[in-house]
Amino acid sequence: QLQLQESGPGLVKPSETLSLTCSVSGGSISSSSYYWGWIRQPPGKGLEWIGNIYYSGSTYYNSSLKSRVTISADTSKNQFSLKLTSVTAADTAVYYCAIYRLGDDFWSGYWDYWGQGTLVTVSS
């Protein structure tokens, strides 16, 4: 069974860059069946999609974050990563990495597995 584990600093200063890594076990991020993504949840609030990456390197980003977000993949380490620049307190959230399983077409897919999430606080 696929498992995901987020890692990275739990505290980031305003204006700096948030960097997280998701380690994948039980499967390969080179699989053509999945996209790999990041979703966040501010404390006490709802879910916000950040972006996805495919093993080929193609990406989809939330337009509201696109100017600050980079998602990359390291197939040799079976990991993918998130970088979010110029963070503010509004970026404080639990960050989840998750697997987007493709259906018959891209839009019929679904978020199949989620990591346990990691809380990132933006504060000086």
Next chain:
Amino acid sequence: SYELTQPPSVSVSPGQTATITCSGNKLGDKYACWYQQRPGQSPVLVIYQDNKRPSGIPERFSGSNSGNTATLTISGTQAMDEGDYFCQAWDSTKVVFGGGTKLTVL
């Protein structure tokens, strides 16, 4: 921008049927998914492609999607079903989540 609207809260008695709605413009033309999130836990997929249940999800969970509304129905609701429920769909190239519904089993 595309929005999915859910009621903030739904209450149900144990053993009764809980219905959670998700509204969006022409949502029936898209695929809807539903995720359950128990307190302090990660979301779990309970319905995908409008009405399909992943392996391990009890049969009491069902879904439908037509017109502007997707619906999650939990028949014979149990105390363990308490939590937040989020609908999700794609709007062009953007994933959209509903604001979430807190299900309370009284």
